[in-house]
Amino acid sequence: MADVHRIVDFSLESKAAGDLLYGRISGLPAEQKTVDWTVGKLKASGLKDAHAESYVSTAPLWLPVSFELRVLGDATFGAGTQDVVLKSAMPIRNATVKPAAGEGALVFVGRGSAAELANIDVKGKIAVVNVVPDDSLFAAREKGVARELEKRGAVGVINAVESPGNLLYYDNRYGCDAAPCFLVGGDDGAFLESVIGRAAKAGKQVRMGLALKAEERPNLTAWNGVATIPGKSKEVVIVNAHADAWFDGADDNADGLAVELGLADYFARRKEKPARTLVFMISGGHHTAVGAAAFIKAHPDIIENTVLVMNLEHLAQINVTQAARLDPSAPGGYAAGFWTANTTETTKQAGAVNATPFVWELMGKASKRYGVVTSYEPTPSAPGDLGSYIRAGLPSAQLISSEVYYHSSGDTPSTISVPGLERAAAFYAGFIGDVAKAPRGKLKGPPPPAR
Ligand SMILES: [Zn+2]
Incomplete structure (x- = not known):
């Protein structure tokens, strides 16, 4: 949670600098500072090769x-x-x-x-x-x-x-x-x-x-961060989280990034090497300048050996629902209405693409074991930062959700469930462990049906 606050602080620096549309926007200083900071954290956890990689945005900002x-x-x-x-x-x-x-x-x-x-x-x-x-x-x-x-x-x-x-x-x-x-x-x-x-x-x-x-600002330079924990095999599991954000971006996606750092630290400290090499990808994001596409282009060696990509995104926002549309007691009846929050996080949609039903089974097993609430049916769609990996044909999996604070200035650390953050971290640690034991042939499934 301290890391969630630190990551959100980069957005608040952008706001304090007078940016009208503030946040960790790819190609602007706050996103670069966020990636540099995560690289420092990964190095401190013992991932010696942690480094930032620049890429040029294909669309003007x-x-x-x-x-x-x-x-x-x-x-x-x-x-x-x-x-x-x-x-x-x-x-x-x-x-x-x-x-x-x-x-x-x-x-x-x-x-x-x-x-x-x-x-x-x-x-x-x-x-x-x-x-x-x-x-x-x-x-x-x-x-x-x-x-x-x-x-x-x-x-x-x-x-x-x-x-x-x-x-x-x-x-x-x-x-x-x-x-x-x-x-x-x-x-x-x-x-x-x-x-x-x-x-x-x-x-x-x-x-x-x-x-x-x-x-419009063309040709901006944006940043990814990349770090590795070498495994017993050169086969790779990519653990991805996007660094960019509109506004404070606590659930989108400081919490995913914080869990990624937690997982890197956890796997780096274990005495035994992981069965497969773990590549931690701090993505420059997908809102304005697509980080994963640049990473895939720069690392054909990694992509060739990748057996699964898991994406950490929108992991632990509390559930907020509207109780009444307009506040009848407000003068003129025109306040924003009544809203209630509960103490648990939103239900996650479990999605896996280019993957087998076996991958869904592993996700179901991990969500039961660690108490992560998911919608009952897994879906063959996975929106967000996975798009480029999916188009590259890689088996890709994630839990994701969004609600009323999504893409708003209300997406602040006070809306993050701390136990939810722990549940998400435990889920992914368990899922990575299970994927490590699974043969490659059991993970890759057919491409998604054309829409
Ligand atoms: Zn996101």
């Missing part, structure tokens, strides 16, 4: 320079009317980087389904989408709605995430092609819905001014 969402006061609403600037506004990457500024009437489109949009004219307006993070922005059905609204003529889109408090969110799946499109947190979203509704009752419209300036 999009970053906001300045922006504002301003609900405009209007004298026809009565005395004391005033502008309200939304504090949780965060613009999302779009195809154009030319500055945008505009004004329009706000229109609320619900969750933006085809059925809802059939009755709503968004042309020339700023559309507000009610995003339900079920179970997170990853799975929410409102992905892509902003682009559809832009096609229908909206001059801007605000994706309002039903979520605790007034968090910042960032996720490219909610962006637009050219129009300025934003994510806002729970209180701001509830406020917009409330004022749009109250103005409509009075036969009026609420107007908003929006502005966005962004930049």
Whole structure:
């Protein structure tokens, strides 16, 4: 847990430096510092070859320079009317980087389904989408709605995430092609819905001014960290965790990285060499500059001998659920709603790709033994940092989950379950032990079915 805090501190340094979209973003200093720090930890654990490897990002990094969402006061609403600037506004990457500024009437489109949009004219307006993070922005059905609204003529889109408090969110799946499109947190979203509704009752419209300036930074250098514990065989098990993060990134992915460091220390201290060579890969990530793809390209020798990749990602966030949508006791009924947290971590999805049912069996055995709660059926999909390994045909396995704090400024160490972190570490230590004993032929399965 101390390591989780230390890793999150690199994000907080980025925030303190004034980065509007802060975090451990690949190609920027916080990600490099994180990788350098993990390399130091691995060396201290006795992994003598631990080192950082640079790679050049294939896509330019999009970053906001300045922006504002301003609900405009209007004298026809009565005395004391005033502008309200939304504090949780965060613009999302779009195809154009030319500055945008505009004004329009706000229109609320619900969750933006085809059925809802059939009755709503968004042309020339700023559309507000009610995003339900079920179970997170990853799975929410409102992905892509902003682009559809832009096609229908909206001059801007605000994706309002039903979520605790007034968090910042960032996720490219909610962006637009050219129009300025934003994510806002729970209180701001509830406020917009409330004022749009109250103005409509009075036969009026609420107007908003929006502005966005962004930049693209091409050819940035990002970093992976690599370290080895030599085994009795030259066959390799890769233990991967991504270092990059939006915002604090405690569950995404400081906890995975901390467990990776814990596992390296544990296996380095054992008297007996592991049956297979363990390669610890601190990945530069997948949000903006893909670390695993660069690693695979740089190390054909390792890849050729790899029998399984296991990925440590989103391991121990507490379970948070919405108890009521809007807080009826709040003035005007527009606070973000009631949310409850329990003391255990979210249910994990067990995924294995290019792998045999035997790998799922080993995961099931380890989850029972160490009390990690997984969804009942293993799935032949494994989202997150495994993408490049899967495309390279390597058997790949992980536990993963995400919920309302995913890709938000609420993903802080206070949301990490400490016993959950221990359970995850024990799970992977047990799983690595079982995989070490399994013949290579029992691990590699057919490629996933084409979608
Ligand atoms: Zn992640």
